[in-house]
Amino acid sequence: MPERAETESRKLLRRLRDTLAEPGKGQERLDRITSLIADSMRTEVCSIYLFCDPETLELCATEGLNEEAVHKTRMRLGEGLVGRVARGSKPINTGDAPSERGFRYMPETGEEIFSSFLGVPIQRLGEKLGVLVVQSKEARQFSDDEVYALEVVAMVLAEMTELGVFVGEGEAMGARHKQPVLFRGVCAQEGAAEGNVWLHEPRVVVTNPVGDDPQAELERLTKAMDQLRLSVDDLLAAANGTGLEHREVLETYRMFANSKGWTRRMEEDIARGLSAEAAVEKEQSLARTRMEQANDPYLRDRLHDLDDISNRLLRLLTGQGHATGAVLPDNPILIARNIGPGELLEYGRKLRGIVLEEGSVGSHAAIVARALAIPLVIGAERIATEALNGDPILVDGEQGVVHLRPEETVSSAFRDKIAMQAKAQERYASIRDKPAQALCGSVVSLHMNAGLMADLPSLAGSGAEGVGLFRTELQFLIRSQVPKRGELAALYARVMDAAGGKRVVFRTLDIGSDKVLPYMRRPEEPNPALGWRAIRVGLDKPGVMRMQLQALIRAAAGRPLSVMFPFVAQMEEFEGGRQHVLDEIERERRLGHILPETVEIGAMLETPSLAFAPDKFFQMTDFISIGGNDLKQFFFAADRENELVRRRYDTLNVSYLSFIEQIVARCRDHDTPLSFCGEDAGRPIEAICFAAMGLRSLSMRPASVGPVKHILRRVNLDDLRQVIEGARDAGEMSVRPAVMEWLKGRV
Ligand code: PEP
Ligand code: MG
DSSP states (O other), rough: HHHHHHHHHHHHHHHHHHHHHOOOHHHHHHHHHHHHHHHHOOOOOEEEEHHHHHHHEEEEEEEEGGGGGGGEEEEEESSSHHHHHHTTTSSEEOOOOSSTTTOOOGGGGTTOOEEEEEEEEETTTEEEEEEEEEEEOOOOOOHHHHHHHHHHHHHHHHHHTTTTOOOOGGGGGOTTTTOOEEEOOOOEEEEEEEEEEEEESSOOOSOBBBOSOOHHHHHHEEEEEEEEHHHHHHHHHHHHTTOHHHHHHHHHHHHHTOHHHHHHHHHHHHHHHHHHHHHHHHHHHHHHHHHHOOOHHHHHHHHHHHHHHHHHHHHHHHSSSSSOOOOOSSSSEEEESOOOOHHHHGGGGOOOEEEEEEOOTSSHHHHHHHHOOOOOOOOOOTHHHHHHHOEEEEEEEEETTTESOOOHHHHHHHHHHHHHHHHHHHHHTTTTTTOOOOTTTOOOOEEEEOOGGGGHHHHHHHSSSSSEEEEEEHHHHTTTSSSOHHHHHHHHHHHHHHHHHOOEEEOOHHHHHHOOOTSOOOOSSSSSGGOOOOOOHHHHHHHHHHHHHHHHHHHTTSSSSEEEEEEEOOOHHHHHHHHHHHHHHHHHHHOOOOSSSSSSEEEEEEEHHHHHHHHHHOOOOEEEEEHHHHHHHHTTTTOTOOTTTTTOOTTTTHHHHHHHHHHHHHHTTTTTOOEEEEEGGGSHHHHHHHTTTTTOEEEHHHHHHHHHHHHHHTTTTTHHHHHHHHHTTTTTSSHHHHHHHHHTTOO
């Protein structure tokens, strides 16, 4: 880069910073900035356009265009050259603007006399803020050097915008991060919550984007890069022996930390006059923009890694980040791009709600949120950029909607909704000790699903008769290595203690598919949901399964033990798992340990194949539990995690209900106790329909026990069965409309 350009650029940035530091209103400052830039770039025109809403840009200051056009001229995103710069997040550089594709003449600006046009986006970490434009009469292309210089200026402006420097009059200059924003995501755990934003990873604020002494800034960058390399090496050393994927991410980090291209670009930015942190952020911003445009999932992942490592570098440079000294607000609602299950558990029940930009319904975070019964919305794009610590926020887990900085009318309507739910909870509390007996006299036993010790206190409050499904994988997912037998035995014993003699059905480790242990080597699988998971892993590599069975047997010590195997697809698999239980009991007996008082061994029916297993299977199992989440996805061949298809097929579809009916009949023929423990059991309408098809045991989230019991006590299951059969005979696809009609006035 020519020395002169470098000095010019540094001079401009310094003057810019000094101008920004001078007192004055937002508008005055902007005017001064545009004249400064025009002067330094030797152009007749410099204009700043800012967004007044996500779709519209407004001319906010200009040197060289008609003054009257300021705060009047507006364009839509993608409209005209300015709109195109904003939409594409890329500079446009032309010596002949009027003949450029998309040019739109704005008569009020008087810009017809200017031929050349250079526009660059003003954006911070992928967030579009506006467009910076220079124009001149002379018909010439701007040099690469000039484009680069203007980009650096735009970067500094973006930082200053973030710091609230341009707050002034006019819509586009209103204070950022003050308006209400609505986010539509996907519900991953139901419930409604009102609270205040807690950013899991608070944004690093770059307070001085301009560096006075390039040499000193370079040294700061080099030192931080050295620290970064060391910390990545440490992480890699610690990750030895862990899962391939985890190490791959760290290897990518290392690659970036040693990347000459990345370092060189940041050094060039510093030479132009940026501070070390502003240089890091400029590159990060570019990566974010590319990330948004990249279709290739591999490239997106790598850009994501670059984004993460940039954050680490920023924290090293600024000393900000995790230890910012901020304290958790009242009623904290956690906002993050994504979060691991271990970190979420550390927050525990302190959180009122969780909103993530990424994540999936079956992700570990979702499993933990569900276990903690904290409303969770996922897929709320850009919320981590938009929200500030402490902002008021409403989370509607049912609708998958989040209101950030809501208007008072929205808040009060929301509070009404929460109050109504609280009233309903009171109603449910009043029937807590009553049986779930329908009007026809049939009694359905209701149990709860759990996965953490912390779930157990809900057992008494919910009115559940026991734990119908204890998911044991969480203890494995949140650790960095396989838990020890002693630890597990102690935990399972505490769970049984807390259940106070009520039945707890422990499901053996259900890993694979979406639940991947970071420390376990796994083969690459083309379709993990149909792959090496659950009992298949347990039978092929029995070490962990046997250890877990030993822990369960020791925990029971004189008490009844119920164990079930997940994802059994054929009888032989169940036989294999059952034999392991019997062998371990025998081994424990030989070792002189106290054995369980009784042992029940059950199977989860999660694949259609098992419904057609030989009679012997139904005779051999002590009980069967339908894992409806998986069963439904395989029945309809619709991935439970894929938003495009997961709601496509109704649980009350006639084919599915008929299938459930067949399973009920087979179990009845062999006197095999049957229950249903997928999420659908906790949905009141689904629950009564299952009961009408003959299911007499349901296991669900603790919060669903009340609503399900309430509705069950108000319906006659024989009548409901007739309604379902009527709809089926009439050839309906789903019985839902008929059931809803019938329910009117009954509940
Ligand atoms: C199910 O599949 O219905 C189930 C209960 O198991 P999980 O959701 O843990 O796969
Ligand atoms: Mg399952």
